Amino acid sequence: QSVLTQPPSASGTPGQRVTISCSGSSSNIGSNTVNWYQQLPGTAPKLLIYRNNQRPSGVPDRFSGSKSGTSASLAISGLQSEDEADYYCAAWDDSLVAWVFGGGTKLTVL
């Protein structure tokens, strides 16, 4: 049981826009910023979005993040086949005093 809640799956067709939600509480998302990771099959996670909506160098601007209250969202526009991956949200939890992650969302490009 993950501290942050994500839908287990999401899907879209090439070119579409999809969003992935991440729900937390006042001790994590409500108090701290959210990061998103992309994990391609058989590889290590990669930082995709940091500080709610910032993209590391090299991440396409098709990826965007937002946060409101105790929830956050990752949006992917212009969906491409190479976006098929697992996506995880993460935040520092002030009560648990640890990084917490969502259970991950498997994105399928139809």
Next chain:
Amino acid sequence: QVQLQESGPGLVKPSQTLSLTCTVSGGSISSGGYYWSWIRQHPGKGLEWIGYIYYSGSTYYNPSLKSRVTISVDTSKNQFSLKLSSVTAADTAVYYCAGAPGYDILTGYYIWGQGTLVTVSS
């Protein structure tokens, strides 16, 4: 750029201590640039943060694992290590070493090793 590489036994017996090492290349582990961390992923599951060590030697562990975890640094070898004691089958996972920027750990982990699978079994 900085790269990480995990190494260690892929099979550990129950009740024994799991020991892994992460070798840092492309930069000095003692430069103060990063929080060096361990994160694991149970088969087919999500991510679990284990803890971190800063170049100064200060450590912080996930409270759920704290009684069994030790993270240390060997600056002479440019490596940091994980020891997890009294392992059970529930500790079977892919273990990643990772780095977050020293100026702001909340920025997240943007450097990762490729991961190493550790199976706990007799």
